[in-house]
Amino acid sequence: MLKDFEQKKKEDKETLGAELKELRQLLLSQQQLLRDAKLPVIVLVEGWAAAGKGGLIKELISEIDPRFYQVVSPAILPEHEMRYPFLHPYASAIPENGKILFMDSGWMENTVRKYLHREITHDEYRRRVRAVNEFERQLRDGGYLVLKLFLHISKDEQFRRLTSLRTAAETEWRATDEDLWQHREYKRFVNAYEDFMEKTDATFPWYTLDAKRRKSAVRDALKLLTAMIAKALETGRYVGDPFDESFPLLPMPQLSEVDLSPTIDDEEYDKKLKKLQTRLSELHNMIYHRKIPVILCYEGWDAAGKGGNIRRVAYALDPRGFDVRPIASPLPHELSRQYLWRFWTRLPRSGHICIFDRTWYGRVMVERLEGFCGEKDWQRAYNEINEFERQLTDWGAVVIKFWIHIDKETQLARFTDRQNTPEKQWKITDEDWRNREKWPEYEVAVNEMLQKTSTKNAPWYIIESNDKKYARIRTLKIIVDTLEKACDDWLEKQMK
Amino acid sequence: MLKDFEQKKKEDKETLGAELKELRQLLLSQQQLLRDAKLPVIVLVEGWAAAGKGGLIKELISEIDPRFYQVVSPAILPEHEMRYPFLHPYASAIPENGKILFMDSGWMENTVRKYLHREITHDEYRRRVRAVNEFERQLRDGGYLVLKLFLHISKDEQFRRLTSLRTAAETEWRATDEDLWQHREYKRFVNAYEDFMEKTDATFPWYTLDAKRRKSAVRDALKLLTAMIAKALETGRYVGDPFDESFPLLPMPQLSEVDLSPTIDDEEYDKKLKKLQTRLSELHNMIYHRKIPVILCYEGWDAAGKGGNIRRVAYALDPRGFDVRPIASPLPHELSRQYLWRFWTRLPRSGHICIFDRTWYGRVMVERLEGFCGEKDWQRAYNEINEFERQLTDWGAVVIKFWIHIDKETQLARFTDRQNTPEKQWKITDEDWRNREKWPEYEVAVNEMLQKTSTKNAPWYIIESNDKKYARIRTLKIIVDTLEKACDDWLEKQMK
Numbered sequence: 001m002l003k004d005f006e007q008k009k010k011e012d013k014e015t016l017g018a019e020l021k022e023l024r025q026l027l028l029s030q031q032q033l034l035r036d037a038k039l040p041v042i043v044l045v046e047g048w049a050a051a052g053k054g055g056l057i058k059e060l061i062s063e064i065d066p067r068f069y070q071v072v073s074p075a076i077l078p079e080h081e082m083r084y085p086f087l088h089p090y091a092s093a094i095p096e097n098g099k100i101l102f103m104d105s106g107w108m109e110n111t112v113r114k115y116l117h118r119e120i121t122h123d124e125y126r127r128r129v130r131a132v133n134e135f136e137r138q139l140r141d142g143g144y145l146v147l148k149l150f151l152h153i154s155k156d157e158q159f160r161r162l163t164s165l166r167t168a169a170e171t172e173w174r175a176t177d178e179d180l181w182q183h184r185e186y187k188r189f190v191n192a193y194e195d196f197m198e199k200t201d202a203t204f205p206w207y208t209l210d211a212k213r214r215k216s217a218v219r220d221a222l223k224l225l226t227a228m229i230a231k232a233l234e235t236g237r238y239v240g241d242p243f244d245e246s247f248p249l250l251p252m253p254q255l256s257e258v259d260l261s262p263t264i265d266d267e268e269y270d271k272k273l274k275k276l277q278t279r280l281s282e283l284h285n286m287i288y289h290r291k292i293p294v295i296l297c298y299e300g301w302d303a304a305g306k307g308g309n310i311r312r313v314a315y316a317l318d319p320r321g322f323d324v325r326p327i328a329s330p331l332p333h334e335l336s337r338q339y340l341w342r343f344w345t346r347l348p349r350s351g352h353i354c355i356f357d358r359t360w361y362g363r364v365m366v367e368r369l370e371g372f373c374g375e376k377d378w379q380r381a382y383n384e385i386n387e388f389e390r391q392l393t394d395w396g397a398v399v400i401k402f403w404i405h406i407d408k409e410t411q412l413a414r415f416t417d418r419q420n421t422p423e424k425q426w427k428i429t430d431e432d433w434r435n436r437e438k439w440p441e442y443e444v445a446v447n448e449m450l451q452k453t454s455t456k457n458a459p460w461y462i463i464e465s466n467d468k469k470y471a472r473i474r475t476l477k478i479i480v481d482t483l484e485k486a487c488d489d490w491l492e493k494q495m496k
Numbered sequence: 497m498l499k500d501f502e503q504k505k506k507e508d509k510e511t512l513g514a515e516l517k518e519l520r521q522l523l524l525s526q527q528q529l530l531r532d533a534k535l536p537v538i539v540l541v542e543g544w545a546a547a548g549k550g551g552l553i554k555e556l557i558s559e560i561d562p563r564f565y566q567v568v569s570p571a572i573l574p575e576h577e578m579r580y581p582f583l584h585p586y587a588s589a590i591p592e593n594g595k596i597l598f599m600d601s602g603w604m605e606n607t608v609r610k611y612l613h614r615e616i617t618h619d620e621y622r623r624r625v626r627a628v629n630e631f632e633r634q635l636r637d638g639g640y641l642v643l644k645l646f647l648h649i650s651k652d653e654q655f656r657r658l659t660s661l662r663t664a665a666e667t668e669w670r671a672t673d674e675d676l677w678q679h680r681e682y683k684r685f686v687n688a689y690e691d692f693m694e695k696t697d698a699t700f701p702w703y704t705l706d707a708k709r710r711k712s713a714v715r716d717a718l719k720l721l722t723a724m725i726a727k728a729l730e731t732g733r734y735v736g737d738p739f740d741e742s743f744p745l746l747p748m749p750q751l752s753e754v755d756l757s758p759t760i761d762d763e764e765y766d767k768k769l770k771k772l773q774t775r776l777s778e779l780h781n782m783i784y785h786r787k788i789p790v791i792l793c794y795e796g797w798d799a800a801g802k803g804g805n806i807r808r809v810a811y812a813l814d815p816r817g818f819d820v821r822p823i824a825s826p827l828p829h830e831l832s833r834q835y836l837w838r839f840w841t842r843l844p845r846s847g848h849i850c851i852f853d854r855t856w857y858g859r860v861m862v863e864r865l866e867g868f869c870g871e872k873d874w875q876r877a878y879n880e881i882n883e884f885e886r887q888l889t890d891w892g893a894v895v896i897k898f899w900i901h902i903d904k905e906t907q908l909a910r911f912t913d914r915q916n917t918p919e920k921q922w923k924i925t926d927e928d929w930r931n932r933e934k935w936p937e938y939e940v941a942v943n944e945m946l947q948k949t950s951t952k953n954a955p956w957y958i959i960e961s962n963d964k965k966y967a968r969i970r971t972l973k974i975i976v977d978t979l980e981k982a983c984d985d986w987l988e989k990q991m992k
Contacts, residue, residue, distance in 0.1 A: 324562035
């Protein structure tokens with residue numbers, strides 16, 4: 001009997017070894033196909049402390065070429081990540097097309113742990129779950145494959161592993177106090193993990209692996225991964241459909257209804273400019289002190305006066321506490337990632353002000369009109385952007401969006417002036433003239449954008465800029481008023 | 497008399513106003529010329545606490561277009577910067593060609609303050625001064641313009657300003673304890689600032705501005721900046737000459753002298769591989785724990801076996817503590833900065849291991865042979881790289897460099913095998929064949945590189961890789977031995 005048992009065990013081990021070898025070979029060959037098909041893959045490995053997340057990842061990557069994968073461990077978040085939205089480290093890490101990202105614990109661990117530590121409220125927990133679902137759906141709709149694994153071990157097994165780490169001097173530090181705390185709170189963690197997995201199972205399902213037996217866990221992970229990739233290679237890159245989601249939208253006028261006649265005389269302008277800049281300067285101190293992040297978005301017609309407007313705002317600010325981010329055409333490494341990636345990685349830290357000179361709305365304007373993305377892509381973008389901006393304001397950010405508006409005649413006059421003034425010529429290019437020819441198409445796109453993305457939490461303001469000075473005073477006033485309110489709200493929240 | 501005085505004051509004020517306006521206009525027009533001439537500019541603003549560094553920068557940028565400048569304030573270093581070499585935040589922030597970077601205090605403040613706080617020893621201070629001089633020279637030789645300003649106020653004036661900040665609730669936090677400490681230690685700071693300026697005046701001189709009178713300080717800064725730019729626009733982009741600097745070089749053989757016959761049999765390979773990987777795994781724990789940064793550099797002939805070699809090393813490491821950085825051709829935003837920038841921004845944090853699959857040595861190989869940089873550029877690079885690597889090892893890093901070596905016949909055999917094996921075909925491109933034709937030229941370049949950059953602190957190892965398995969064991973052995981020594985040295989340092 002015992003002999004048979006030993007024989008069986010030996011055979012099983014050999015079978016497993018052969019299986020592993022085969023699966024690794026398969027993954028190795030899929031890697032090139034992934035590259036050719038430009039498919040990006042994320043493997044999220046979550047699970048218990050000491051369940052062997054790092055070890056599993058090590059086995060998964062052992063055969064593949066380092067040029068095609070990356071491993072990140074946001075579990076050990078650098079301190080500065082505390083000053084960004086909680087999805088920031090994950091959204092910043094998404095891979096390029098054709099590459100695989102292995103994530104050693106991620107948005108689940110971050111959320112569950114903080115919740116059990118009572119560092120976030122139940123409301124905040126629910127908002128995070130929603131944000132996670134939005135994030136995963138956006139990834140899927142943008143063509144990403146995400147495999148979510150949970151490495152499970154029993155409380156007894158965890159005890160054995162933590163004890164064994166603790167007994168050797170060189171590994172002692174690897175069983176952290178935090179891990180021991182989890183062990184003591186094992187039951188609460190079971191419930192919390194289950195709740196989180198249940199609520200985030202819709203877009204990409206969770207797979208629980210028995211991590212007690214390390215090799216078979218590796219085999220199971222490899223099976224899931226290669227199967228997911230094989231299927232995607234067969235069906236091709238997924239493009240998500242537009243979807244409905246109700247956001248509290250503000251009514252917006254059509255551009256053609258906007259009265260562009262308002263002006264301001266020079267004396268009043270100088271007086272108001274100075275007053276508003278002084279106040280903004282004070283508010284910047286308060287914002288900085290209260291760690292409120294502020295995001296100012298500028299969009300508008302060419303030659304509408306965005307640059308000059310931004311300069312008047314910037315002049316009131318302490319350069320240590322703000323940045324202007326000019327958004328040009330995406331670079332190759334930006335183009336090969338989900339389109340919001342280059343904005344996730346450009347967010348301000350809490351307490352800082354970030355002025356975007358053009359924004360993520362390029363998706364529903366230039367990218368729509370020039371065909372840089374598919375129809376479904378820009379149609380989906382309205383809601384994706386609303387979700388993104390809600391994640392920003394949930395984080396505590398103030399988000400204000402300006403459409404700097406002029407009429408066609410004013411644009412022509414300014415273009416001509418630029419053309420005829422040597423030191424302004426660099427500001428005018430053939431592309432500007434080409435864009436001008438597409439004014440009617442742009443007007444349709446801008447109107448649709450304003451209608452669909454002016455939310456209560458991140459409103460659009462149409463700024464009449466035929467008179468640039470009038471426009472500057474108006475934007476400054478809106479910024480000052482909004483920041484006053486944000487400071488008041490902050491105070492109120494503190495007193496609760 | 498008094499009337500005349502008032503009149504004179506008024507006239508002075510008007511003159512100053514007119515001067516400022518003119519200088520700002522000049523800077524505005526220079527901005528486009530800078531862009532066309534692709535000249536990068538750094539304006540470093542150092543000075544006393546409360547001297548008005550931020551305010552000065554605000555005035556300097558008030559007219560220029562946000563697309564062409566950036567402001568950084570490394571004074572408020574995020575915590576994670578503590579885990580990088582001290583020049584890291586500055587080297588990571590250098591601007592692209594055609595753009596201006598304003599730095600609100602930088603390498604001077606960081607060094608002087610840490611020294612006066614006794615956080616760095618006198619030896620460390622001297623090493624930093626040397627590194628700063630190297631850094632500035634490398635910037636100059638790479639075509640950068642650097643303007644270094646020191647904003648000076650007297651102790652009395654600082655007292656007035658700090659007091660006034662402290663008395664208003666909203667600005668109180670801006671006069672930090674650190675600032676008050678500086679005020680108390682004013683005299684020590686005078687000496688330390690002077691010493692630092694004296695010792696770092698060679699490449700780009702320091703300019704001290706009287707910051708008591710804010711507007712005239714702005715005028716002086718604008719004058720210096722526009723004059724510097726005007727001169728550079730006239731003389732064109734500077735290209736530094738190669739220079740001599742003695743580094744403790746290790747003797748290296750010519751490639752042709754290397755005996756490529758060593759092999760290893762499979763049984764011994766398996767045994768040694770396992771043993772070395774186990775030990776490396778333990779050492780990784782120790783390295784992580786002791787916060788020693790490790791940089792492994794891989795260069796070598798195409799098909800020499802770099803990838804497989806790296807994988808065997810990676811397999812022994814915890815994915816949470818290492819990264820493989822494959823270095824491909826530079827992207828546009830990398831090409832338009834000093835060539836070491838893309839490596840500065842890819843350094844490991846302390847305690848982490850970073851494996852570079854190809855490195856900064858591309859400068860003296862492919863860039864030299866393909867003419868991607870000028871002759872002076874690659875000739876200068878040997879010493880620039882030696883300096884860079886010394887800065888890394890001064891920081892505490894272990895730097896090991898491997899040249900994975902094969903002969904021409906072995907390469908041909910492997911190329912042919914790749915060509916004939918479907919799943920390996922992606923690994924072989926026309927470029928590989930073209931490079932192969934240039935073998936003799938490459939051999940000259942590689943020999944020169946090995947002779948000139950194998951320093952005691954960052955040595956080259958030529959790895960015989962005709963037998964890939966032999967090569968893997970050799971690199972693993974070198975890594976293990978070097979890390980053992982690094983851990984011993986660390987312990988010794990602690991006991992001092």
